[in-house]
Amino acid sequence: MPTKIDFISGKTKGCLMTMALPMIAAMFLNMMYNLVDSLWIGNLLGETAYAALTNSTPIILILSSVAMGATNGVSILLSQAVGAKNKKRIESLLTTSLCISVVFSLFATALLELSLPGILTALNTPRETYDMAYRYLSIYVLGYLAVYLYCYFAAVLRSYGNSMFQAAAMLTTTVLNAVLDPVFIHFIGFNGAALATVLSEAICLLFMAVYLKKKKLFSIRISAFDKSAILPLIQKAVPSVLQQSIPAVSTTFLTALISAYSITAIAAYGVAGKLEIIVFYPAMALNMVLTTIIGQCVGGGRYDRAKDYLKCALGYGCALLVILSVLVIGFAKQLSGLFVKSSEVAAVVGTYFLIVSVGYILNTVTNCYLGLLNGMGKPAKSMLLMIFYYIIVRMPLAYLLSRLGFGLNGIWAAVLVSHIAASTAAVIVGMLTIQRKEALSAGSK
Numbered sequence: 001m002p003t004k005i006d007f008i009s010g011k012t013k014g015c016l017m018t019m020a021l022p023m024i025a026a027m028f029l030n031m032m033y034n035l036v037d038s039l040w041i042g043n044l045l046g047e048t049a050y051a052a053l054t055n056s057t058p059i060i061l062i063l064s065s066v067a068m069g070a071t072n073g074v075s076i077l078l079s080q081a082v083g084a085k086n087k088k089r090i091e092s093l094l095t096t097s098l099c100i101s102v103v104f105s106l107f108a109t110a111l112l113e114l115s116l117p118g119i120l121t122a123l124n125t126p127r128e129t130y131d132m133a134y135r136y137l138s139i140y141v142l143g144y145l146a147v148y149l150y151c152y153f154a155a156v157l158r159s160y161g162n163s164m165f166q167a168a169a170m171l172t173t174t175v176l177n178a179v180l181d182p183v184f185i186h187f188i189g190f191n192g193a194a195l196a197t198v199l200s201e202a203i204c205l206l207f208m209a210v211y212l213k214k215k216k217l218f219s220i221r222i223s224a225f226d227k228s229a230i231l232p233l234i235q236k237a238v239p240s241v242l243q244q245s246i247p248a249v250s251t252t253f254l255t256a257l258i259s260a261y262s263i264t265a266i267a268a269y270g271v272a273g274k275l276e277i278i279v280f281y282p283a284m285a286l287n288m289v290l291t292t293i294i295g296q297c298v299g300g301g302r303y304d305r306a307k308d309y310l311k312c313a314l315g316y317g318c319a320l321l322v323i324l325s326v327l328v329i330g331f332a333k334q335l336s337g338l339f340v341k342s343s344e345v346a347a348v349v350g351t352y353f354l355i356v357s358v359g360y361i362l363n364t365v366t367n368c369y370l371g372l373l374n375g376m377g378k379p380a381k382s383m384l385l386m387i388f389y390y391i392i393v394r395m396p397l398a399y400l401l402s403r404l405g406f407g408l409n410g411i412w413a414a415v416l417v418s419h420i421a422a423s424t425a426a427v428i429v430g431m432l433t434i435q436r437k438e439a440l441s442a443g444s445k
Contacts, residue, residue: 007293008083008300012308020289020313023158027281029170032178039338040181041193049190050340051263052132054270055125058252059112059137062245066108067148069244071101071155072291073237076374078159079292083299092226094156097233099225105148112141123252124259126266136194143198146205153208158292169211173204239379243370243386250390254411257402265408268348271339275332275349279324279360283367286317290368294375303437310372310430317364325360329353348408355412359419366422369430376437385426394418 007015041049074097081089112119116137125133150169177200184192251273258269290313297306328335332353336346366389370382394414401410 007296007309008302008305012305012312016289016293016309016312016316019158019293020286020316023285023289024282026154026170027285029174032174040185041190045185045190046340048128048263049132050270051126051266052129052136052190053193054255054266054273055120055123055129055133055259056136056140057270057273058123058248058255059116059119060140061248061251063108063112063141063144064147064151065244065248066241067105067144067151069241070104070237071148071151072244072288072374073240073379074152074233075155075159075288075291076236076240076295076377076379077232078156079295079375080299080377082159083296091221091224092229093233095221095224096226096229098152100230100233101148101152102145105145108148109141109144112144113138116141122256124256126259126263128263129266132190135191139191139194140197143201146198146201150201150205150208153212158288159295169204169208172207173200176200176203236377236379239383240374243374243379243383246383246386246390250394253395254398257398257411258408261408264342264344265348267340267342268336268345268352271336271345272332272349272352274339275328275335275353276360278328279321280363282320282324283317283360283364286313286364287367287371287374289313290371291374294372295377298376298437303434306372306375307434310368313368313371314365317368318361321361321364325357328360329357351409352412355409356416356419359416362419362423366419366426369426372430373433376433378433381429381433385422385429388425389418389422393421 007019041053074093078090078093078097081093116134120130120133120137154169177196180196180200181193184196186192188195255266255269258265290309293309294306297303297309333346333350336349366385370385373379373382373385394417397417398411398414401414402408404410406413
């Protein structure tokens with residue numbers, strides 16, 4: 001399969017936009033896909049059902065993050081092999097990573113189905129929402145194989161410079177889920193939303209499989225399975241999984257903390273989390289795009305090009321986030337009403353966005369530098385930054401401020417402080433890393 005875009009020799013802005021715009025479109029479609037359940041459940045079933053969905057969301061986020069992180073680890077190695085034009089390496093990575101993906105996703109499905117009661121109890125799930133959350137998740141987890149393999153094939157296509165198909169696949173899934181959700185909710189109730197999600201995910205994977213087979217973009221041969229490729233894949237995947245999962249772990253922790261307040265507080269945090277997707281997903285898209293682009297530049301020995309792409313991504317990314325942040329913050333209360341018709345919920349949501357505000361622009365800076373580190377084959381550094389960001393700063397500070405009597409506003413302030421700390425640390429580590437790589441590369445010539 002030929003590379004769609006010449007990242008090493010092409011124009012920086014043109015190559016970045018050609019890769020990033022479809023990826024951002026795919027992320028926004030994924031956002032719409034995630035919002036569909038929330039909109040239908042909140043409007044058709046009310047505040048308690050929406051709170052149950054909020055209690056389910058942290059587990060769903062962790063599952064999605066594991067899939068995105070592990071497959072992004074595959075993309076790190078594969079994009080470098082593509083940049084180096086190593087066909088044998090490419091073939092062995094594809095076959096080996098696919099086998100690992102299938103085995104792991106099936107194992108995770110079985111383990112989660114058995115562990116759900118204990119997980120929901122540990123999350124302080126209220127009695128009013130426990131049964132609904134459990135039933136929703138037990139159905140959702142059944143579709144995890146489809147979610148994981150979709151992320152896998154999307155990561156493979158990104159490694160070759162093809163991000164357009166991911167947008168097309170997400171459009172198909174979003175439309176399906178939007179149509180199926182109200183029908184299934186009408187006949188089955190709250191569980192119908194989970195069933196519609198599973199069915200749309202399975203159809204999306206089938207759509208992708210047909211596309212790949214028809215286009216013959218690459219082949220998977222069992223004879224190309226390489227045991228020696230397993231350890232490098234795990235070494236890249238584990239830090240990437242942790243990097244992607246740590247925000248979900250933080251969300252889980254904060255959800256448990258907020259659950260001690262009220263059903264209204266839980267519902268408000270759920271609404272804020274859904275609206276935050278609007279400002280988080282473009283940054284995540286740039287992270288993934290830069291992983292691929294910089295991976296190919298590093299594979300080709302062009303660190304100067306890697307820095308050019310980073311600067312371009314920072315400029316356009318921050319400009320976009322200024323616009324999106326103003327819109328979300330300015331219309332937070334009105335947007336909240338789309339999910340739950342409650343003035344109390346809207347008030348909490350509005351305060352949340354006023355406090356966090358500039359944190360979304362800083363999050364874009366953080367994600368660009370994380371993409372730089374991932375592309376240079378340093379996902380462990382990205383992982384450590386995420387641990388610092390969430391585990392060392394956000395979670396303890398949120399707990400402390402909440403317990404000191406600052407209430408929900410103390411938790412929201414902790415979120416802002418963590419964004420400031422993360423962006424500062426990411427810039428320092430990212431610049432030091434690329435300077436060291438450039439020095440080593442110059443010394444070896």
